[in-house]
Amino acid sequence: MKFGLFGGGKVGNLNPLGDSYGYRDFIRYIIDAEELGFESAFLVEHHFTGVGQVSASLSLLCYIAARTSRIRLGTAVVVLPWHNPVLLAEQITALDVLSEGRFDLGVGRGYRKNEFDSFCVPMSEAQDRYTECFDLLMKSLTSKERFSHHSKYWNFEDIIVEPAPVQQPHPPIWMAAGRPEGIAYVAGCNYNVLLDQIGSVDETIERVRVFLDAQAAKGLPRDASRCGVTRALHIVNNDEERRKAYARRRETLKNIGELAKKPGGFNPETFDDADIAADDAALIGTPEEIGERLQRLADGGVEYVLLTNATATRESLLTFSEKIMPYVKSRPPALRAVGQR
Amino acid sequence: MKFGLFGGGKVGNLNPLGDSYGYRDFIRYIIDAEELGFESAFLVEHHFTGVGQVSASLSLLCYIAARTSRIRLGTAVVVLPWHNPVLLAEQITALDVLSEGRFDLGVGRGYRKNEFDSFCVPMSEAQDRYTECFDLLMKSLTSKERFSHHSKYWNFEDIIVEPAPVQQPHPPIWMAAGRPEGIAYVAGCNYNVLLDQIGSVDETIERVRVFLDAQAAKGLPRDASRCGVTRALHIVNNDEERRKAYARRRETLKNIGELAKKPGGFNPETFDDADIAADDAALIGTPEEIGERLQRLADGGVEYVLLTNATATRESLLTFSEKIMPYVKSRPPALRAVGQR
Numbered sequence: 001m002k003f004g005l006f007g008g009g010k011v012g013n014l015n016p017l018g019d020s021y022g023y024r025d026f027i028r029y030i031i032d033a034e035e036l037g038f039e040s041a042f043l044v045e046h047h048f049t050g051v052g053q054v055s056a057s058l059s060l061l062c063y064i065a066a067r068t069s070r071i072r073l074g075t076a077v078v079v080l081p082w083h084n085p086v087l088l089a090e091q092i093t094a095l096d097v098l099s100e101g102r103f104d105l106g107v108g109r110g111y112r113k114n115e116f117d118s119f120c121v122p123m124s125e126a127q128d129r130y131t132e133c134f135d136l137l138m139k140s141l142t143s144k145e146r147f148s149h150h151s152k153y154w155n156f157e158d159i160i161v162e163p164a165p166v167q168q169p170h171p172p173i174w175m176a177a178g179r180p181e182g183i184a185y186v187a188g189c190n191y192n193v194l195l196d197q198i199g200s201v202d203e204t205i206e207r208v209r210v211f212l213d214a215q216a217a218k219g220l221p222r223d224a225s226r227c228g229v230t231r232a233l234h235i236v237n238n239d240e241e242r243r244k245a246y247a248r249r250r251e252t253l254k255n256i257g258e259l260a261k262k263p264g265g266f267n268p269e270t271f272d273d274a275d276i277a278a279d280d281a282a283l284i285g286t287p288e289e290i291g292e293r294l295q296r297l298a299d300g301g302v303e304y305v306l307l308t309n310a311t312a313t314r315e316s317l318l319t320f321s322e323k324i325m326p327y328v329k330s331r332p333p334a335l336r337a338v339g340q341r
Numbered sequence: 342m343k344f345g346l347f348g349g350g351k352v353g354n355l356n357p358l359g360d361s362y363g364y365r366d367f368i369r370y371i372i373d374a375e376e377l378g379f380e381s382a383f384l385v386e387h388h389f390t391g392v393g394q395v396s397a398s399l400s401l402l403c404y405i406a407a408r409t410s411r412i413r414l415g416t417a418v419v420v421l422p423w424h425n426p427v428l429l430a431e432q433i434t435a436l437d438v439l440s441e442g443r444f445d446l447g448v449g450r451g452y453r454k455n456e457f458d459s460f461c462v463p464m465s466e467a468q469d470r471y472t473e474c475f476d477l478l479m480k481s482l483t484s485k486e487r488f489s490h491h492s493k494y495w496n497f498e499d500i501i502v503e504p505a506p507v508q509q510p511h512p513p514i515w516m517a518a519g520r521p522e523g524i525a526y527v528a529g530c531n532y533n534v535l536l537d538q539i540g541s542v543d544e545t546i547e548r549v550r551v552f553l554d555a556q557a558a559k560g561l562p563r564d565a566s567r568c569g570v571t572r573a574l575h576i577v578n579n580d581e582e583r584r585k586a587y588a589r590r591r592e593t594l595k596n597i598g599e600l601a602k603k604p605g606g607f608n609p610e611t612f613d614d615a616d617i618a619a620d621d622a623a624l625i626g627t628p629e630e631i632g633e634r635l636q637r638l639a640d641g642g643v644e645y646v647l648l649t650n651a652t653a654t655r656e657s658l659l660t661f662s663e664k665i666m667p668y669v670k671s672r673p674p675a676l677r678a679v680g681q682r
Contacts, residue, residue: 019504020438047431048500050487055503056428056435059403063439066407084425087397090388094397097361098404120496146391155461159389162396163360 001298001328003320004040005033006076006230006306011054022052023060025312030064032314034071036321042076042106042174042228042306048118058091065099074104076174076194076230076306080137081110081129082119086156088133089140093165101166106174106194107134129153141170174228180210187214192226197308198253201280201293204229205300212301224303232282234310235290235319245284246276248310283307287323294328342639342669344661345381346374347417347571347647352395363393364401366653371405373655375412377662383417383447383515383569383647389459399432406440415445417515417535417571417647421478422451422470423460427497429474430481434506442507447515447535448475470494482511515569521551528555533567538649539594542621542634545570546641553642565644573623575651576631576660586625587617589651624648628664635669 007026015021030041043061046053054060061073073095078088096103109130110116116123132151139147140161149156165171173191177183178199186193187210195207208229212222232252234245250271276282283290294305309316348367356362371382384402387394395401402414414436419429437444450471451457457464473492480488481502490497506512514532518524519540527534528551536548549570553563573593575586591612617625624631635646650657 020441020507023438023504047427048487049503050501052503055431059400059432059435060439062400062403063407066404082425082428084423086388087423090396091400094400097364098401100361114499118498118500120498146389157459157461158455159459160391162390162393163364166361 001294001302002039002225002304003037003325004042004072004074004228004304004306005030005038006228006308007041007043007054011052011060019052027060027064027067029312029314029317030071031067032317034068036317037325038071038317038321039304040072040074040104040306042074042104044076045078046112047082047115058095061103062095062098065095065102070102072102072104073099074174075106076228077106077108077176079110079115080107080133081121081126082115083133085133085136085154086140086159086161089137089161092137092141092171093161093163096165096167096171097163101171103165103167103171104174104192105171106176107137108176138170141165172226178207180207183207183210184214184217187211187220187226188218190218190220192228194306195227195229197230197232198281201296201300204281204297204302208301224301226304227302228304228306229297229302230306230308232284232310233290233307233316233320234282234284235287235316236285242284243273245310246273249276249282249284287319291324291327294324298328342635342643343380343566343645344378344666345383345413345415345569345645345647346371346379347569347649348382348384348395352393352401360393368401368405368408370653370655370658371412372408373658375409377658378666379412379658379662380645381413381415381445381647383415383445385417386419387453388423388456399436402444403436403439406436406443411443413443413445414440415515416447417569418447418449418517420451420456421448421474422462422467423456424474426474426477426495427481427500427502430478430502433478433482433512434502434504437506437508437512438504442512444506444508444512445515445533446512447517448478449517479511482506513567519548521548524548524551525555525558528552528561528567529559531559531561533569535647536568536570538571538573539622542637542641545622545638545643549642565642567645568643569645569647570638570643571647571649573625573651574631574648574657574661575623575625576628576657577626583625584614586651587614590617590623590625628660631661632665632668635665639669 011022011026015025033041043054043057045055045057047055057075057078065073092103092105109126113123121129132153136149136154139149143160146158146160148158174194175186175191176194177186178196183193193211195204199207208224208227211227212224215222232249234248236242236245253271280293283293297305352363352367356366374382384395384398386396386398388396398416398419406414433444433446450467454464462470473494477490477495480490484501487499487501489499515535516527516532517535517537518527519537524534534552536545540548549565549568552568553565556563573590575589577583577586594612621634624634638646
């Protein structure tokens with residue numbers, strides 16, 4: 001099983017001394033993660049939050065590319081409706097070149113109402129803008145010939161994006177999906193899927209199965225390492241820490257808000273500690289408890305977990321690396337045994 | 342006298358092995374420049390050239406920020422009409438934080454007809470878009486409160502750009518100017534000026550004087566280090582190399598094209614080798630000849646020269662650093678003796 005980091009938290013003002021210190025701490029954290037055997041770091045992009053979330057994710061990743069050599073660097077996600085697809089493509093190929101092919105491109109359509117309001121983009125246009133931006137972005141990343149493009153939101157004449165990406169034909173694409181049709185669509189496009197952090201262990205295993213079956217149906221190798229299962233991580237050492245972790249989890253579920261609402265009628269507002277403890281989606285607990293939960297995922301065929309770490313410290317990475325990583329074994333998964341790999 | 346590099350050339354395909362190698366060579370070159378005592382590196386931004394000019398300049402600078410510690414990093418220039426001013430501000434403040442306050446922000450309105458055509462932006466809108474983008478960019482860089490903005494091209498509601506720049510209230514602004522009114526305007530705004538590489542030594546000295554006088558007229562300290570005098574540099578060791586350098590200079594002047602046309606009726610097409618040799622704007626020659634030309638600039642009050650180096654190699658930087666830098670002394674300039682500094 002591979003483990004990556006999924007950067008959900010604040011960066012700018014993590015350090016009370018100010019933005020620069022916050023950025024420096026975060027960069028150090030990713031360097032530590034590389035050293036301790038983590039596979040990847042995926043950064044969010046959010047704007048105008050006032051609480052220091054990363055806005056220019058690709059800029060920060062360019063810097064981190066220079067300070068690391070092995071860890072993969074990703075976005076989770078670039079919100080396409082905010083961006084000029086061609087200028088975005090230029091930043092992406094630059095990062096892919098600078099990181100020597102370590103970039104993973106997660107894309108999304110955005111979900112925060114206040115971000116749409118701030119950009120003065122109606123949410124009703126989100127899907128349309130996303131689709132148009134994605135199509136032109138992919139053309140920009142892959143075309144070796146000059147081309148022109150005219151569509152509803154963007155017009156370009158006789159362009160070619162330079163430099164060419166190192167990863168050909170383009171960096172791996174990651175898209176969030178939850179429903180079976182969505183997961184199958186992503187798999188069928190030969191893209192990678194990001195699975196949410198609120199799906200239970202059983203739900204997640206089922207989603208991975210849907211993904212692998214959809215790959216197989218398109219004649220692609222069944223490859224569970226292309227399913228990034230996002231999980232909240234909170235290592236606790238005592239009851240007090242556990243209570244705090246549960247409170248934080250409740251807060252996270254509230255903040256995810258609309259996005260967190262499962263078809264079944266999930267309502268984080270009514271979750272008490274017992275509900276949080278019973279929900280096996282989050283990795284909250286002692287190293288042993290977390291290892292056990294991860295083993296259930298591994299046994300079900302999950303090969304790649306992206307962690308949103310509640311305490312973004314070297315110490316927590318070290319604990320994870322020493323006390324959890326070695327004990328989670330990827331089994332030859334039953335799900336994959338029938339596949340072609 | 343301080344010396345910086347002004348990146349005019351190709352980067353992507355400088356190395357015949359491909360874009361990645363070209364980028365790697367260029368990064369190495371900037372690291373060498375820092376080591377050899379150069380003050381700064383200013384990067385161009387051009388799009389869709391097909392010859393590997395840098396497009397995502399701010400991305401590349403973020404990477405270089407991580408590989409250097411002292412050299413200042415600049416743009417010359419970011420072409421504002423292509424950019425979303427708020428997303429640009431986010432990239433700029435990220436770079437300023439990541440470089441620990443080493444960023445110099447050169448801005449311009451663009452001049453290449455084919456770039457305007459490719460972006461499907463009429464050249465007639467250039468000034469208007471430039472002004473609007475610049476105003477919103479400055480507001481975004483400096484506002485400590487949330488704000489809204491509604492204008493012809495851009496609309497934002499209730500935004501704040503994060504992180505805050507390290508250099509307060511904002512990174513130094515650089516603008517190109519040539520005519521006295523333009524130079525005086527830039528000086529009066531407390532910005533820095535980029536002077537072109539085709540003005541003769543006497544013209545350049547006169548422009549620096551205009552800049553210093555305009556600073557003084559606004560009650561600002563007379564500071565010639567805020568005039569970046571761009572110069573083509575081509576160190577030659579023999580007649581053969583000199584002939585090639587002259588041919589290259591002629592090509593450069595042709596390529597600058599419309600921009601190169603001086604009010605006096607300058608026409609590079611008719612320039613022969615004797616004309617090139619007689620024109621003292623370029624730094625073409627042996628280290629001694631170049632040193633002599635730079636000394637004339639220094640004697641006239643020039644304190645900061647930005648070099649477009651024809652042979653972007655460590656060897657040429659080393660020659661410049663060892664054989665030219667030490668021999669050019671900044672004199673207590675007559676121009677400044679009457680000023681307040």
